[in-house]
Amino acid sequence: MASFDNKTMVLCLWLAINFLSTVSSELPRFEHPIRGDQRLKFLVIGDWGRNGAFNQSEVAFQMGRIGEELDIDFVVSTGDNFYDNGLKGEHDPAFIDSFTNIYTAKSLQKQWYTVLGNHDYRGDALAQLSPALRKIDNRWLCLRSFVLNAEIAELFFVDTSPFVKDYFTIPNEHTYDWRGVTPIKIYTENVLKELESALRESTAKWKIVVGHHAIRSVGHHGDTEELVERLLPILRANDVDLYMNGHDHCLEQIGDNQSPIQYLTSGAGSKAWRGDLKGLNRKDLKFFYDGQGFMSVQMTPSDVEIVFYDVFGIVLHKWTMSKQLHDLHPIM
Template sequence: MAGLWNHSLQWVLACFSFCIISISAELQRFEHPIKANGSLSLLVIGDWGRRGHYNQSLVADQMGWIGEKLNIDLVVSTGDNFYENGLTSIHDPSFKKSFAKIYTAKSLQKRWYSGNHDYRGNVEAQLNPILRKIDRRWLCLRSFVLSSGIVDFFFVDTTPFVDKYFLRPGHHTYDWRGVLPRKEYLAKLLKDLDLALTASTANWKIVIGHHPIQSIGHHGDTAELIVRLLPILEVHDIDMYINGHDHCLEHISSTRRHIQFLTSGGGSKAWNGDIDQLNQDGLKFYYDGQGFMSAELTQTEARIVFYDIFGKVLHNLDLSKELYSTM
């Protein structure tokens, strides 16, 4: 009987250990090399996939020019990659017509790291690794960490946080495979993010989501992210939160911490004149047209630049910080 009890106890402890490991599992991590001089440069684009329409092709052309000028290492997409409802399957022609055949410049033939995968469509299509065989640049996951030594990017799947998609979906149909039960999914995501931020030794920490935490644009602040995500970002003293969703270019500086809220959602269709005139605390820049953003980083310096569809510089942000030893 004692032997049976000991065996059962060992089994329970083994299962308990497995559960702890599963719950505490880190976000999938990818490595991207920096340049030989220790720098990293990239472009950020969001809300873009419209088969070249609504000035998407013009934005893509300027991205090509700026990408060559900066000798970029990678491209970040803040989501809403294929309008109106994502991809129907891995064979959906929109993948080529809205991505592969639009961003054709030589400088843009780098890895594209993408968040938000259009839950209104076949949610698993954009996540399918087969797309990487169709176009080697494409990498899209729900949430993950991209490490480049001097900077860690934390991609966060923000769509499941938003209550209205579940409670008031309207005429849209959402594909929640991989997300339900929602409460457990979000709890694990937040825990994994907290663990990843805690483990990060990079001098720059940048979080990327689709939905804004702070914005004066059409959608405005995302209340659920302010309540659930922002406290974790503040505890870990991140440097930037970058998003799309609002079809504009925007820079808001936190009035509580040094976090910079940056919106790059001008990849195609924009909402001219759609702005909240009353909620402008910390606002440094807002542009209600199409465009994109660049970022150049070294261990101690960061330069952010916003461009319009003609490549004109609209706004820039320069940040600097000390290099903290991890020894």
């Protein structure tokens, strides 16, 4: 019988873990208890990690100010956490330079719930998922897909990059770290199956899905057709209220013409002002801002308020929804 050396055993173990990660039957779950007044408050930011450049530091300062004003519970990151090509490894100084040393306000010393973006996959994607980063900064929690139970709301984080066909075309000008997500067809099918099951079983007052790529957008990248085809039917069938994303470096809100879903883009954490827009005459477009900023969310069991801020912390747009009546109440 052939014997195995240590390197072979390690490789076999890694392959086994990799395989199991593609066939797991349930999304990881985390609990975030909310305050006694049954209010949930958090900020949403995306596409930010540039060592403070491109106004990242200025946006971070205003996040700290608004975070203190609202007394937020946590922060959601919609991906593209480190530019241009993710992290090089667990000890890449970019983690401290673009995260720890930028979001220094006391109000932002809360848990950050994070997904990967396509730029993160261009580096060492496993590094961002590593528990080693939590030892450097315990705010950091990044997984491919997971569920956050915040009592009155459940947030379902989805790894959207593996759905986008363009990233797999050959030749491709970029290389991507697909360790842990291959074979892609099985991986994406399992993500959708696990998400559908979690949404169906959820009893939360509000259901929020978070991904990096937009389902609907009038920004630089526009709609992500793979998500329109494969993810959107699941959201519509399971009474999802909000879909939050980054990817386009802008702030926007678009309604859905077949359900109450609102598509909310918060991908303006640093470099923005692209100027190439698609479909500004879209009748379901409620708000668009081609510049830097972030978003806040305040929820009770019956109401949600979304607020978009620019790089100066000025309120650009407010919107509320009542759960009982599904009435939309824009606030000018």
